[in-house]
Amino acid sequence: MQCPGCKHLIAEPDARFCPHCGQSLADTLCCAYCGNYIAPGAKYCSHCGRGTDSEAEREQTNHHLVRLGISETDWQPIPVGNYCMGSPGSEKNRFDNEAQHDTTIAAFEILKSPVTFAMYDAYCTQEALPKPDDETWGRENRPVIHVSYWDAVQYAIWLQKQTGWLIRLPTEAEWEYACRAGTTTPFWTGSSIAPDQANYNSHYSYDGSAISTPPNKTTPVDKYPANPWGLNDMHGNVWEWCASLYDESYSGLELSDATADVTNHHPRVVRGGSWYNLPGALRSASRNQLAPDYSHYRVGFRLVREVN
DSSP, X not given: OBOTTTOOBOOOTTOSBOTTTOOBOHHHHBOTTTOOXXXXXXXXXXXXXXXXXXXXXXXXXXXXXXXXXXXXXXEEEEOOEEEEESOOTTSTTOOTTOOOEEEEEOOEEEXXXXXXXHHHHHHHHHHTOOOOOOTTSOOTTSBOOSOOHHHHHHHHHXXXXXXXXXXXXXXHHHHHHHHHTTOOSSBTTBSOOOTTTSBSOTTSOSTTOOOOOOOSSOOOTTSSOOOTTSOXXXXXXXXXXXXXXXXXXXXXXXXXXXXXXXTOOSOEEEESOOTTSOGGGGXXXXXXXXXXXXXXXXXXXOOEEEOO
């Protein structure tokens, strides 16, 4: 099959969108209303008589996305920029693996929240896969848990095939850049973080923050305020897989995507802390590592969508 827009040769026989330029293929394959085959260049469906204009294409695209549990409004643009990755030596609870260094980031888009059960369950339903356990905490708008790095990679591959979007896990450098949202403090909230700002083990304080009884489980992804760039749960709720191999000394792997390196079982980076962790683990610069085949009820992920 050849894309009518960019002429890219598409290997996937049931592709609905061009993986190269993202153009919908539906108007050259079938009617957006009745599903009947439409000859190339036809202005009207010979079966139901409906038009095959851009409005019909948009309607079909939106309907398709609803079935996938995701929409255009779930993505947030992140601007190109330069920032100081890592933490200063004076930052409370920091570790030696957080050496500061200047980092330049290209523009991208990122999910406003971690991937939810609603999003991931749509994938499992379509592909007839077992759905991850929710620990009886609830599904829908809570972050999906019990997903390994490779589970996250496969979901991204599936979603890319379904939409034509260029989707992947964020690199470690992209993740911290998005989390900080222009801030230089331990958290985007400032020098401390409070129980009404994130889901963490609030039995403990950071820099004088209030103490309270924590939820002791995941919470809906829109429960707490978004950071200045409109992103929820960058601190707490679940650790989030990053695309990068873990590198103790920051030699450049934080800028790289290791998802194609399927034979490399070196630990991958997870960021953000979880509902279980003390507040120090939620800091923007805090780093952790896990084996890529590991899955747990404190680990989820979010995705990046590349932009031209």
